[in-house]
Amino acid sequence: xxxxxxxxxxxxxxxxxxxxxxxxxxxxxxxxxxxxxxxxxxxxxxxxxxxxxxxxxxxxxxxxxxxxxxxxxxxxxxxxxxxxxxxxxxxxxxxxxxxxxxxxxxxxxxxxxxxxxxxxxxxxxxxxxxxxxxxxxxxxxxxxxxxxxxxxxxxxxxxxxxxxxxxxxxxxxxxxxxxxxxxxxxxxxxxxxxxxxxxxxxxxxxxxxxxxxxxxxxxxxxxxxxxxxxxxxxxxxxxxxxxxxxxxxxxxxxxxxxxxxxxxxxxxxxxxxxxxxxxxxxxxxxxxxxxxxxxxxxxxxxxxxxxxxxxxxxxxxxxxxxxxxxxxxxxxxxxxxxxxxxxxxxxxxxxxxxxxxxxxxxxxxxxxxxxxxxxxxxxxxxxxxxxxxxxxxxxxxxxxxxxxxxxxxxxxxxxxxxxxxxxxxxxxxxxxxxxxxxxxxxxxxxxxxxxxxxxxxxxxxxxxxxxxxxx
Amino acid sequence: xxxxxxxxxxxxxxxxxxxxxxxxxxxxxxxxxxxxxxxxxxxxxxxxxxxxxxxxxxxxxxxxxxxxxxxxxxxxxxxxxxxxxxxxxxxxxxxxxxxxxxxxxxxxxxxxxxxxxxxxxxxxxxxxxxxxxxxxxxxxxxxxxxxxxxxxxxxxxxxxxxxxxxxxxxxxxxxxxxxxxxxxxxxxxxxxxxxxxxxxxxxxxxxxxxxxxxxxxxxxxxxxxxxxxxxxxxxxxxxxxxxxxxxxxxxxxxxxxxxxxxxxxxxxxxxxxxxxxxxxxxxxxxxxxxxxxxxxxxxxxxxxxxxxxxxxxxxxxxxxxxxxxxxxxxxxxxxxxxxxxxxxxxxxxxxxxxxxxxxxxxxxxxxxxxxxxxxxxxxxxxxxxxxxxxxxxxxxxxxxxxxxxxxxxxxxxxxxxxxxxxxxxxxxxxxxxxxxxxxxxxxxxxxxxxxxxxxxxxxxxxxxxxxxxxxxxxxx
Numbered sequence: 009x010x011x012x013x014x015x016x017x018x019x020x021x022x023x024x025x026x027x028x029x030x031x032x033x034x035x036x037x038x039x040x041x042x043x044x045x046x047x048x049x050x051x052x053x054x055x056x057x058x059x060x061x062x063x064x065x066x067x068x069x070x071x072x073x074x075x076x077x078x079x080x081x082x083x084x085x086x087x088x089x090x091x092x093x094x095x096x097x098x099x100x101x102x103x104x105x106x107x108x109x110x111x112x113x114x115x116x117x118x119x120x121x122x123x124x125x126x127x128x129x130x131x132x133x134x135x136x137x138x139x140x141x142x143x144x145x146x147x148x149x150x151x152x153x154x155x156x157x158x159x160x161x162x163x164x165x166x167x168x169x170x171x172x173x174x175x176x177x178x179x180x181x182x183x184x185x186x187x188x189x190x191x192x193x194x195x196x197x198x199x200x201x202x203x204x205x206x207x208x209x210x211x212x213x214x215x216x217x218x219x220x221x222x223x224x225x226x227x228x229x230x231x232x233x234x235x236x237x238x239x240x241x242x243x244x245x246x247x248x249x250x251x252x253x254x255x256x257x258x259x260x261x262x263x264x265x266x267x268x269x270x271x272x273x274x275x276x277x278x279x280x281x282x283x284x285x286x287x288x289x290x291x292x293x294x295x296x297x298x299x300x301x302x303x304x305x306x307x308x309x310x311x312x313x314x315x316x317x318x319x320x321x322x323x324x325x326x327x328x329x330x331x332x333x334x335x336x337x338x339x340x341x342x343x344x345x346x347x348x349x350x351x352x353x354x355x356x357x358x359x360x361x362x363x364x365x366x367x368x369x370x371x372x373x374x375x376x377x378x379x380x381x382x383x384x385x386x387x388x389x390x391x392x393x394x395x396x397x398x399x400x401x402x403x404x405x406x407x408x409x410x411x412x413x414x415x416x417x418x419x420x421x422x423x424x425x426x427x428x429x430x431x432x433x434x435x436x437x438x439x440x441x442x443x444x445x446x447x448x449x450x451x452x453x454x455x456x457x458x459x460x461x462x463x464x465x466x467x468x469x470x471x472x473x474x475x476x477x478x479x
Numbered sequence: 480x481x482x483x484x485x486x487x488x489x490x491x492x493x494x495x496x497x498x499x500x501x502x503x504x505x506x507x508x509x510x511x512x513x514x515x516x517x518x519x520x521x522x523x524x525x526x527x528x529x530x531x532x533x534x535x536x537x538x539x540x541x542x543x544x545x546x547x548x549x550x551x552x553x554x555x556x557x558x559x560x561x562x563x564x565x566x567x568x569x570x571x572x573x574x575x576x577x578x579x580x581x582x583x584x585x586x587x588x589x590x591x592x593x594x595x596x597x598x599x600x601x602x603x604x605x606x607x608x609x610x611x612x613x614x615x616x617x618x619x620x621x622x623x624x625x626x627x628x629x630x631x632x633x634x635x636x637x638x639x640x641x642x643x644x645x646x647x648x649x650x651x652x653x654x655x656x657x658x659x660x661x662x663x664x665x666x667x668x669x670x671x672x673x674x675x676x677x678x679x680x681x682x683x684x685x686x687x688x689x690x691x692x693x694x695x696x697x698x699x700x701x702x703x704x705x706x707x708x709x710x711x712x713x714x715x716x717x718x719x720x721x722x723x724x725x726x727x728x729x730x731x732x733x734x735x736x737x738x739x740x741x742x743x744x745x746x747x748x749x750x751x752x753x754x755x756x757x758x759x760x761x762x763x764x765x766x767x768x769x770x771x772x773x774x775x776x777x778x779x780x781x782x783x784x785x786x787x788x789x790x791x792x793x794x795x796x797x798x799x800x801x802x803x804x805x806x807x808x809x810x811x812x813x814x815x816x817x818x819x820x821x822x823x824x825x826x827x828x829x830x831x832x833x834x835x836x837x838x839x840x841x842x843x844x845x846x847x848x849x850x851x852x853x854x855x856x857x858x859x860x861x862x863x864x865x866x867x868x869x870x871x872x873x874x875x876x877x878x879x880x881x882x883x884x885x886x887x888x889x890x891x892x893x894x895x896x897x898x899x900x901x902x903x904x905x906x907x908x909x910x911x912x913x914x915x916x917x918x919x920x921x922x923x924x925x926x927x928x929x930x931x932x933x934x935x936x937x938x939x940x941x942x943x944x945x946x947x948x949x950x951x952x953x954x955x
Contacts, residue, residue, distance in 0.1 A: 032698050032758055044529060161929065297701075297934050308694070311687050314524030314536065315760050315888075318508035324517055345608045368608030372550055401603045401631075403493045403515035406543030406578065432604060432633070441513050445493075 013289035014162070017296075018075030019059050021158035024298030036305045043306035053306050055293060078159055082166055089174030097181030105189050112198030112240045115258060119217070122269045129175055133277050136168030136284065143167065161292055165285040172278035179271035186266060190259050197258030198240040207236040214261070221264045228260035330447040335426060335461040338393040340382060342366050344408060347397040353434045353463055356395065367407060375411055383418040392423040395461075400429035400438030404449040416457055425458040437462055483532040484677040485523075485593035486670055489585045489616065491609055492516060492541030494600045495628040498655035498889035500524055500538040503663060505760045507888040515541065521584045526684055533680040533687075534670070537593060539585035545611035548582050552618055562618040566590055586619070594673045595623035597647060602631035605638040613646040622673035624649040626666075648673065655889040664689060696884065699755055700941035703876045704933060706751040707940070711869050711922035713747070714861040715740040724856050733846040736860035745770060748872065752879055759883050768879070768896040790870045790904055794912070862923050869919040873940070874904065877947045903950035904943060911939035 027035055042061055046053040104121060107113055141147070141164055159166065189195060199210060211232045215222070218229040237254050293299055339361050343352070345368030352363070362385065366375045386392035394415075398404070412425060429446050431438040443460065450458045488496045492515035501509040504524040510517050518540045525535040542548075548569060556565045567590045573579040589595060595616050599609065616623060625643040627636045627650065636652055643650045653666055664685045671681025715736045719727070727735075756764050849857040879896055886894065904912075918936045921928060928936065 032695075033760075040529060292930075295930070297930050297937075304694070308690070309528045309687060311691050312525075312527045313506070313688070313760070314504035314526055315506035315508070317506065317522055317524060319510045319522070320508040320763060321510075323510050323512050324514050326512070326514055346606055367546075368606070369610065372546055399606070401600075402491070402606065402608070405492060405515075405541075406581070407546060410544065410547070410578075445513075445515055 013286045013293070014159070015075065015079060016056055016059065017158055017162075017289045017293045018078060019063075020055055020293060020299065021296065022075050023059060023062055024296070024302075027298070033310075035301075036308070036310050039302055039305035040308070040310045055299060055302070058302065058306075078157060082159075082170070085166075086170050086173045089170045090177040093174030093177035094181040097178040097183075098185050100178070101182035101185035102189070105186065105195060107193065107195055112196050112200070112238070112255060115197055115199040115238075115262070116201050118262060118265065122265055125175075125179070125270045126273055129172065129273050129277050132168050132171045132175070133280060136164040136281065139164050141167070158292065158296075162285060162288055165281060165288050169278070169281040169285055172274055172281050175274040176271070176278050179266070179274050183263070183266050183271055186263060190263075194256060195259065196255035197262065198238040198255060199235065200240050207232060207239060210239075211235050217265065217269070218261060220268050225260060225264065228264040230258060230261050234258070326444065326448070328444055328447045328451070330451050330460065332443070332447070333426070333459040333461050335395070335428065335463065336393050336424075338395055338426075340364075340385065340394040342378060342382075342394060342396045344368070344396055344398045344411075345402060347399045347430055348434075351434070352397070353430075355463060356397070356428075366411060376414075379411070379414055379418050382415070383420070386423050387420050392420055394419075394423065394425050396425050396427045396458075398427060398429050398446070400431055400442040400446070403445045409449075409453075412453060412458060416454065424456070426461045427458055428461050428463060430463070434463070481676050482592065483525075483534055483680055484670070484674070485535045485537060485588055485591070486596050487521070487537045487539055487585065487588040487593040488596045488598060489539050489589070489612075490541060490598040491612060492543070494541070494598050495630050495655050495889075496541070496598045497538050498630075499596070499598055499626060499628060499653065500536050501889040502655045502658065502887040503667070504536055505888050507761050507763050507890075509538065509888075511889060511891055519581075521588060528683070528687060533684040534667075534677070536596075537588045539588070540581040542585070542612045542615075543581045544578060545582075545615055548579065549611045549615055552615065563590070563620040566615070566619050586615075589616070589619045589621050593621065594670065594677070595619070595621050595647075596670070597623060597625045597643070598628050599625065599639055599643065600630045601627035601636035601639050601652065602629045602633045604635050605642050607642075610646075613643075617646055623647045624651065624669065624673060626650075627652045629654045656887055658887065659885065660692060692884075695758055696944065697937075697941060698758055699880050699884070700944060701933075701937040702751060702754050702758070703873070703880065703944075704937040704940050706747060706876065707869055707872055708918070708922055708928060708933070708936070709747055710744055710872050711919055712862045712925055712927075713740070713743065714859050714925070715743065716857060716859045719856045719858060721851075721854055721856075724851075729846070729848070732848075732858055733860065736846060736858060740860050748875070751876060755876075755880050755883055759886075760888065761883060761886065764883075764886075764894050766879075766894045766896065768875070769898065790867070794905055795866070795916075862925060864923050866916060866919040866923065869915070869922070870904065873915070873943065874899075877940075877944055880944060881947055881951060903947050906946040906950055907943050908946075911942040914939040915943070 039058070042058060043053045046057065051057060100121075104118060105113055135142070144163075147163065147167075201210075211230070214230050214235065222229040234254070234257055238258065339358060341348075341352075341356060341361055341363045343349070343363060343365050345366075348356075348363075357363070364378045364381065366378045370378075382394060386394070396412075398408075415423070415425065427446055427450060429438050429443055431442075443462070446460045450460055488500050490496050493513065497509050497511045497518055501507060501511060504526070506524065509522075518538055521537050521539040523535050523537050525532045527533065551569055552562070552565050555568060556562060566586060569579075570583050570586050570590055573583055576583070597613065597616060623646075625647040627639050627643070629636065629652075640650050640652070649669060649672070651666060651669060653662065658666075667681050667685050667688070671678040717732075717736060717739075719732075752766065752768075756762070847859045849859070875896075878899060882894060882896060907915075914935050918928065918932065918939075921932070
């Protein structure tokens with residue numbers, strides 16, 4: 009499991025990038041499932057657990073290589089800073105302690121250098137906290153980090169960390185150099201300044217500087233006598249009355265000065281930069297839009313509205329061979345399922361029309377009666393035909409099919425049925441899409457038995473009551 | 480534990496039962512046709528939350544022989560108390576009988592405990608011929624609700640309402656194709672009121688559906704924001720060898736790159752359309768929309784597209800002022816306020832002036848030819864330097880989103896995206912205007928957005944979507 013906040017941030021960001029093209033529904037299902045599994049197992053669904061789960065499912069080698077590369081790059085930068093710091097540490101200390109037996113090594117110069125180091129260290133941290141990046145042009149040119157990387161907002165903190173790593177290496181190797189030089193050479197320290205400073209004032213300054221270690225190692229806090237005895241002026245190269253070993257008595261102070269005001273602050277600030285980087289990485293992870301979306305997906309139940317079933321392609325065959333035929337002249341009419349109510353068009357009603365009702369509200373016995381009546385009447389005709397008036401908008405049902413099946417059995421051979429679908433406004437033709445199902449209905453009946461006909465249009469024709477003229 | 484409620488959607492053939500189910504289950508892959516008998520078997524559409532069913536809609540075939548069924552029932556019943564058992568007996572006896580296959584399919588879920596949703600078409604006249612069906616349903620003794628759907632343009636719903644009231648506990652009008660989402664939820668709540676223990680699951684379902692819709696709107700805003708960023712910052716690049724440099728004129732190269740640039744931009748816009756449609760579970764939409772196109776070499780879009788979707792110069796000036804002022808405020812911050820806000824004012828004025836003067840010109844992105852390096856030369860086209868491009872993309876995307884989010888899954892018609900005039904964006908609040916303008920500026924300068932800027936853009940676009948919705952509502 010990824011414990012390092014930086015690696016976690018990179019890995020999670022990489023996962024979110026990979027999820028970019030996934031559908032929201034899939035992501036929701038996946039992450040909600042993970043949250044529910046965690047709940048069952050009593051585990052908290054943290055980002056680290058989530059990432060671990062994703063990587064486990066993806067199998068070995070699924071870890072983010074770009075993230076690994078970015079972290080390796082930063083490790084290399086840190087190592088580079090450390091190496092450079094170590095080298096400069098040796099060179100700087102060797103330079104500061106250069107002593108050819110002539111001049112003394114000026115403690116005041118050492119103090120100034122330590123102050124400079126301290127200020128640089130503090131500035132590095134302050135700069136990272138404020139997010140100021142004076143070296144941005146360089147990192148941009150070197151593509152550190154690559155464009156769009158999740159590490160971009162961490163750049164100041166990471167640079168501060170690298171800087172402090174170099175600073176610690178610098179302080180450490182320079183301390184080692186100091187100790188080695190102390191052992192292998194006799195160093196003569198003294199203090200010197202152009203300012204008209206009395207030894208007393210200088211002593212007070214050094215006492216303040218040495219305060220952190222004076223109680224632990226009193227010998228490392230220079231006495232006033234030592235200060236008075238080791239002042240030198242370049243214009244007066246020899247200091248009469250000072251024994252040569254007296255010049256070397258400064259070394260404990262120099263060592264503790266370096267340890268306390270260079271090495272320790274750098275180490276503290278390095279630790280602080282590590283902590284700040286981790287905290288910032290956790291903050292970035294928490295405020296990452298992908299993380300907020302992930303938490304939402306884990307917390308919110310998935311909703312499936314029942315959209316899995318797909319039969320859109322399974323549509324009935326609507327190819328139609330049958331054609332609309334002409335309405336033949338017959339006096340036998342059946343109004344099916346309330347068709348022709350309240351009025352039938354006048355064209356259908358002649359003085360001797362036989363208008364019968366079946367289907368719909370009529371009972372099945374009444375239907376049988378209609379069939380029997382027509383069977384008797386049609387038997388007397390040479391070309392038996394019946395007009396079956398229907399409502400075009402009420403599609404043919406099984407009941408009509410049964411009725412016509414019975415009619416075929418009962419009526420004389422050669423009888424024909426003309427299905428006449430009426431529009432809601434009987435003066436208008438029914439819409440084509442309403443007629444088509446009727447045509448296909450006749451195709452399903454034995455050939456030649458039933459056809460579909462339409463009423464010739466005669467606008468303004470008065471209506472005839474369906475029940476007014478029955479024979 | 481009580482079983483989750485099941486609702487059998489029943490009725491006469493071709494009255495829109497499948498349309499009602501398609502809309503409520505947000506499934507545009509249910510076969511719907513103006514052909515009786517399109518639904519030949521009952522089909523269950525469960526609504527599940529984390530795999531737990533809250534309710535199920537069952538689409539059924541229509542009644543084919545109701546009078547014959549009723550005759551059978553009446554012949555086998557002694558009193559009203561045995562009606563439900565008699566219906567059960569009918570189904571048991573006629574299972575596998577070809578003549579009653581539809582009746583058995585539609586009555587089976589009801590005798591197993593489903594509530595009845597009886598669908599009629601309110602656009603055709605009431606017909607007492609449906610009474611046999613309604614009587615059979617009443618015999619089942621199950622809680623029932625009648626829905627008056629409207630397939631055609633006419634309206635006979637009042638007559639239907641009065642008649643259905645005699646057979647059903649509740650009668651509601653519901654246009655499966657046009658009903659707004661609030662009505663879907665209201666209808667589902669009504670389903671819950673049919674039985675006391677159905678109320679809780681239906682309330683939970685409506686709450687979750689409502690939350691899902693809000694979440695979809697937020698996701699749509701993020702998708703549009705991402706596409707806007709992609710489209711505004713896209714640069715078409717090509718690396719040329721020395722031979723190619725010699726054989727291709729600058730004008731030809733510009734044409735090739737511009738052509739590729741447009742093609743890619745169109746593809747990206749299309750992928751946004753599909754993402755939004757899939758987000759709202761529309762998988763089968765046929766869409767008609769004017770392509771991003773340009774009229775001549777000096778114009779990014781045809782005059783029509785520009786007039787319809789681009790924002791006015793006044794709008795650009797105000798948004799530009801806001802964006803410029805934000806930049807200028809940085810100067811004030813650096814001087815710890817000693818500039819007394821003049822940074823913001825000057826920045827604002829520069830932004831406003833720039834936007835105003837360039838606002839009516841849709842400039843093409845320029846062709847850039849890089850220096851010769853290692854025998855290769857790079858040429859690039861884009862990103863577009865005119866923020867109007869972003870507003871056109873935004874206008875088209877928000878319009879498409881609006882149509883999709885308001886489209887019911889029963890709708891099978893062509894989605895024709897007609898251009899609207901530009902005034903809708905002017906209802907947007909100043910902060911959102913400014914944020915959108917700032918993002919467009921960043922993108923055209925190829926400055927990548929960070930997470931927080933992306934979030935702000937998505938929020939601003941969500942505001943723009945709300946403004947558009949409001950504008951549509953008030954436009955009527």
